[in-house]
Amino acid sequence: MSRKLSVLTVAPVEARDAVIKGLTQILEEKGQSVSLFRYLTNERTLQLGEGMPTGATYKAFLSDPDAKMTEIVEKFRQLDSDAIISAGSDYAFIGGWDEFGTNLDIAVNTGSPVLLVLSNRHGCPCQGVRTALATAQAHHATVAGVLVVDAGNPERKASHLKEELAHLNLSIAAVNELSADTAAQTLREAFGDQLDALLDTQVSGVVTPLQFQLDLVERARQHKRTIVLPEPEDDRVLQAADRLLALDVANLILIGDEEAVRARAAELELNIDAAKVISNHDPELVEKYAAEFAKLRAKKGVTLEQAREKVQDVSFFGTMMVYFGDADGMVSGAAHTTAHTIVPSFQTIKTKPGTSIVSSVFLMLMPDQVHVYGDCAVNPNPTPEQLADIAISSAETAVAFGVDPKIAMISYSSGNSGSGPDVDAVKEATAILQEKAPELVADGPLQFDAAYDPHTGASKMPGSPVAGQANVYIFPSLSVGNALYKAVQRTSGATAVGPILQGLKRPVNDLSRGALVEDIVNTVVITAVQAQSVEGGSLAK
Known part of the structure; x- marks a missing residue:
């Protein structure tokens, strides 16, 4: 797996390209091949070298952002080196769009951690860093480190930032001047023993x-x-x-x-x-x-x-x-x-051997992860035994599409907090599931909020292996499942892919x-x- 790092700014910073050249030299001195990639360009002469792969021009991107985002990521994926260093956009002062947010979205979609480069000339770096980090979090970006340039007093600025951001475990440095010729040495001295951690940062748990x-x-x-x-x-x-x-x-x-x-x-x-x-x-x-x-x-x-x-x-x-x-x-x-x-x-x-029922799931593509919802299209009122089989089939589907299943058996109450025929059916289905497939991580009954939200899950179901971290949701009826997947799709902007039929010996899917x-x-x-x-x-x- 290639090392990746995107060097982003929140405004034009002249030293950014020197940072990229310095990081490239450091990696090459370690014997690694390095590819450079530029997100967006206004077609001016590129300072980082002629022929450097570029995702798109500003004009093309703004004319069709979705198509160009796909094209940028596809171009990035074609790069084949030990390390890929990307340059964010240059801020061409085009109004009416969130340029820093777009840079973050490209970083997330390319699976690249981010090095934020901020200039002390743009105001208090602490406030700028906090604002940039909050924006990065909202876009699900992984920030590997922060570099403040034009720092005036680098040691003081770095010390202050490290104290302010100690809880985030970031690689933090500050420098005064940074030239392309001496950038590698300057970065080594500024980051010190944090440099390897910066370069080794990996993005985990995010799938757009x-x-x-x-x-x-x-x-x-x-x-x-x-x-x-x-x-x-x-x-x-x-x-x-x-x-x-x-x-x-x-x-x-x-x-x-x-x-x-x-x-x-x-x-x-x-x-x-x-x-x-x-x-x-x-x-x-x-x-x-x-x-x-x-x-x-x-x-x-x-x-x-x-x-x-x-x-x-x-x-x-x-x-x-x-x-x-x-x-x-x-x-x-x-x-x-x-x-x-x-x-x-x-x-x-x-049906496949060992499967009693054909069922369906939707793959719900959330902004940063994939959830599996079943059954939302086929079985109106499954029995407890059928619910258990639907859960097992849904877990198999999840694994087939790269999701490590944590199964929530959904009801209108969590644990033993409620009773009634519908809750009892989910309790029975959960027991059958755990008996038939003890290797699966599953729990129920769980309310949707307890299954989805970590804070609510910890409050309602402390000690549950699923509460607050579920990614496979099994609904007690078609009415609940179909209504909920559409509600999530329409209100959250999630992409619903499906229905995907499961349980058959060969795949047949309905449109x-x-x-x-x-x-x-x-x-x-x-x-x-x-x-x-x-x-x-x-x-x-």
């Missing part, structure tokens, strides 16, 4: 929505799987296919008339050349799928002729592709109901009929990642 999504894309790209999309008559699906193929995250199969599908893509100026288009009326496949479907549903009285008709429905056809291993997963629902999408998988793919192209892309990427943990081949016996 952008980081999470880019990580998923990288995972999907590394071990590509084949995903079937049975609704190419919907333009959103074709647009998503174009983007997915450009990202190179999955092999795609579209179900429909090839001539019509490709003609519509051409009309929309989309490139789906790399996708396969397979007709749901292909005689050979219809016979293959119908014979197996009739066999699977024989006890329900399904004849071969009925099976032939059924499997030509695009949802059943796509599901049978997954069943036979002709595809690794399916994403549908942009133009069909949830039932139309998932019922075929209940009838054919069925909202109001899904955006971005939602379809995200769901396909998630399905591809899910499929990486599933053994391929046919499920036919």
Whole structure:
């Protein structure tokens, strides 16, 4: 893992570039390769060296901040060195935006700790440091250290700052003058034995929505799987296919008339050349799928002729592709109901061994971490046994997406503070969960505030291994789960990714009929990642 450090200021500070050159020299003298990266530029001559990678220009960033933030982080991730030193923006005096906040957001999304460089010329450094640190905390940035330049009396300023900020465990130094030629030696003397701690600072426990999504894309790209999309008559699906193929995250199969599908893509100026288009009326496949479907549903009285008709429905056809291993997963629902999408998988793919129920979760991408909410889309009133199984499946999903699960079984009371049938059901579900999966960290019943907030959790449930630190929330009913995920999404700005179906032998995921192209892309990427943990081949016996 590369060392990372972003050198940020809250206003133009001439000494910043000298700081970066000094840190680069120090690292290179330790035998490390160093890459330099500049967040934003106004296209003037770069003092840190021609050809230095730059995230974006001010003009481009301000025209589309979200897209350019993604582009900046992607460029940063392409750097391959022992250490990466980044320069924040130069403060080009463009009004109407929070430039320091943007710098902090870039640092967080690139996983870089921050060295704050402040000038004594801009006023009392103690007040400036406190304000900058409060802003950094609000943006979830990790501050590794503080350097005050133009200090006047460096020893006095550093001593005062260390006393003021002793509780923060920061590397703190102050210097008077700092030139590029002598910066390395000046920084060594100023930071002393704190220098290694500064350079070794790591960011931990922070996962932004952008980081999470880019990580998923990288995972999907590394071990590509084949995903079937049975609704190419919907333009959103074709647009998503174009983007997915450009990202190179999955092999795609579209179900429909090839001539019509490709003609519509051409009309929309989309490139789906790399996708396969397979007709749901292909005689050979219809016979293959119908014979197996009739066999699977024989006890329900399904004849071969009925099976032939059924499997030509695009949802059943796509599901049978997954069943036979002709595809690794399916994403549908942009133009069909949830039932139309998932019922075929209940009838054919069925549940994994040891799992009694198919359920769903939403990945809630909070500003600095990922939470898992279940069940919010499938089961209206699960029994205690089913709630326990939903919790186990949700924990498995959490692990698959890089979340170390701490499971809160949610109710309207915490611990033994309340009673009633609904609370008793959650208590029973928790006991079953702990018996079936004692290795999981779980507790309940817990109220949402006790599960989420450390102070409330410590007050209501002292000693709980989950209270105040939960990241997997299991709700007692679909009504509670669905209402709460939407409330959190709308009021907190969290990104809700899902629903993600869990418990099936092969991944099949449902889309909202109001899904955006971005939602379809995200769901396909998630399905591809899910499929990486599933053994391929046919499920036919």
